[in-house]
Amino acid sequence: MPAGRYAPSPTGALHLGNLRTAIVAWLAARATDRTFLLRVEDLDRVRAGAEAAQLAELAAVGLDWDAEPVRQSERTGLYDDAVAALRAAHGADAVYECFCSRKDIAEATSAPHPAPADDEGAPGPAGAAPLRPPGFYPGTCRGLTEAQRAERRRVRPAALRIDAARVAGLPEGEIPRAEAVDLLHGEVTGLVDDLVLRRNDGAYAYNLAVVVDDLAQGVDQVVRGDDLLDSAPRQRWLAAALCAARGEALPQTSYLHVPLVLNAEGRRLAKRDGAVTLEDLAAADPSWTPERVRDRLLSSLGLPPGPPADAVPAFARMLEDGSLPREPWVFDPAEFAGA
Ligand code: GLU
Numbered sequence: 001m002p003a004g005r006y007a008p009s010p011t012g013a014l015h016l017g018n019l020r021t022a023i024v025a026w027l028a029a030r031a032t033d034r035t036f037l038l039r040v041e042d043l044d045r046v047r048a049g050a051e052a053a054q055l056a057e058l059a060a061v062g063l064d065w066d067a068e069p070v071r072q073s074e075r076t077g078l079y080d081d082a083v084a085a086l087r088a089a090h091g092a093d094a095v096y097e098c099f100c101s102r103k104d105i106a107e108a109t110s111a112p113h114p115a116p117a118d119d120e121g122a123p124g125p126a127g128a129a130p131l132r133p134p135g136f137y138p139g140t141c142r143g144l145t146e147a148q149r150a151e152r153r154r155v156r157p158a159a160l161r162i163d164a165a166r167v168a169g170l171p172e173g174e175i176p177r178a179e180a181v182d183l184l185h186g187e188v189t190g191l192v193d194d195l196v197l198r199r200n201d202g203a204y205a206y207n208l209a210v211v212v213d214d215l216a217q218g219v220d221q222v223v224r225g226d227d228l229l230d231s232a233p234r235q236r237w238l239a240a241a242l243c244a245a246r247g248e249a250l251p252q253t254s255y256l257h258v259p260l261v262l263n264a265e266g267r268r269l270a271k272r273d274g275a276v277t278l279e280d281l282a283a284a285d286p287s288w289t290p291e292r293v294r295d296r297l298l299s300s301l302g303l304p305p306g307p308p309a310d311a312v313p314a315f316a317r318m319l320e321d322g323s324l325p326r327e328p329w330v331f332d333p334a335e336f337a338g339a
Contacts, residue, residue: 002251004029004221005037006058007210010050013277014057016331017225017261017269020297024258025223026063026308031316034221038069039213043203046073057278060290061297062308070217072209079204082212082242083160083197089245090167095197097149097158098141108138137161137193139173159205160198167241168192178237182229182255183319184326190233207231211238214253226257227268259328266330274333281336288336300329 006025008018029036038058040051055069086094100108142163144152152158168176176192197208214222222232232255243250261269275281281288295305302318302325303311318324 001035001218002220003035003037003218004032004223005039005214005217005219006063007039007041007213007224008054009041009045010047010054011045012047012050012271013279014054015261015269015271015276016293016297017276019057019061019278019293020261020300020329021223021225021258022058022063023061023294023297023308024256024301027303027311027315028221028223028256028319030309030312031319032221035066035218036064037067037217037219038065039217040069040071041206041209042071042073043206043209057290060278061294062291070213072204072213075209075213075216076204078212078216079198079208082208085242085245086162086167090163094163094166095160096142096163096194097144097153098137098161098194098196099149099152099156099158099200100137100140101156102135104140105135105137108140109134109136136191137195139194142173142194157200157202159196159200161194161196162238162241164192164194164237168237176237178233178240180232180236180253180255182232182257183322184259184324185226185229185257188229188232188255190230192234192237195234195238207235207238211235211242215239215242215248215251218251220251220253221256222253223256223258225260227260229257232257256324259326262328262330264330264332269331273331275336276331284337301325 004025006022008014008022014022026036028034038055040054042051051071058065083095141161149158164176165172165174168174170176177189178192179187179189181187195207196205198204213219236253239253240250263269263273269276271277275284278290278293281293282290294308298305298308298311301315302323303314
């Protein structure tokens with residue numbers, strides 16, 4: 001059965017923005033007859049006790065899930081297999097060791113790029129290099145010899161990166177493009193650099209884990225905050241590469257990147273914006289019960305109050321006629337400060 005999911009990182013209590021996205025993920029799955037799964041993305045930045053607290057907060061606003069939540073920290077074997085499959089299909093160097101620090105990459109990407117080749121392979125006009133987002137990996141370690149790698153390993157442990165051009169069957173150093181289709185944002189196109197699959201502390205990287213898990217769990221509906229919209233094309237690309245390497249069909253995936261909740265300054269809501277978690281809201285004003293918070297979040301989405309199940313028909317209509325809210329919701333602390 002196809003599935004939707006909510007995949008929190010257990011870094012602390014969920015705030016109103018997280019809870020609102022979780023409610024949308026739940027409604028989207030329920031409105032489309034999907035299983036709803038929870039995945040704990042605990043590959044880094046874990047705070048003790050946060051997982052249990054988050055599950056309790058999700059239950060407190062009326063959400064349920066159809067299977068035991070899985071933890072990424074317990075799925076390393078799946079991520080190992082994915083790297084092995086990419087190497088088996090495209091050669092060992094399709095996943096290569098990278099010794100660059102963030103600083104190295106920032107310096108390399110701020111240096112002027114060589115002009116790209118035009119279609120005939122001749123150098124293009126100066127200054128015509130395609131725009132590369134900050135942090136876009138320039139390929140520094142792609143061509144290292146084994147001797148150079150051995151030398152660098154003595155200084156710094158290696159991360160693992162995918163050679164995107166090689167896996168895409170493009171000439172060395174070319175940059176693949178990828179698309180993802182989002183229910184709110186339409187077709188989103190992005191460039192795919194040699195993304196990190198495993199970090200240099202040995203932990204698998206978010207982009208690999210999320211792709212492997214969504215495929216393994218049958219997730220074909222990805223609902224999350226729109227701060228991750230930029231990641232969708234490359235995750236889609238990586239999913240396609242993995243499926244091709246394994247000889248599997250790539251599932252159609254529908255994405256829904258939900259507008260974030262913003263603070264009064266128009267920035268993404270964060271814990272420092274005051275009482276923004278269930279616990280803090282209730283401490284500031286006991287009338288803000290989880291049910292009342294849930295109703296406020298539903299109304300911010302143009303949905304009726306009550307248990308989330310009551311909002312499923314209205315949400316299904318929104319999905320159908322494309323009237324899902326597109327505007328971010330601005331959190332007003334005064335509203336929650338008590339009467
Ligand atoms: N764990 C990510 C977060 O909490 C979400 C990742 C995803 O949904 O793909 O922001």
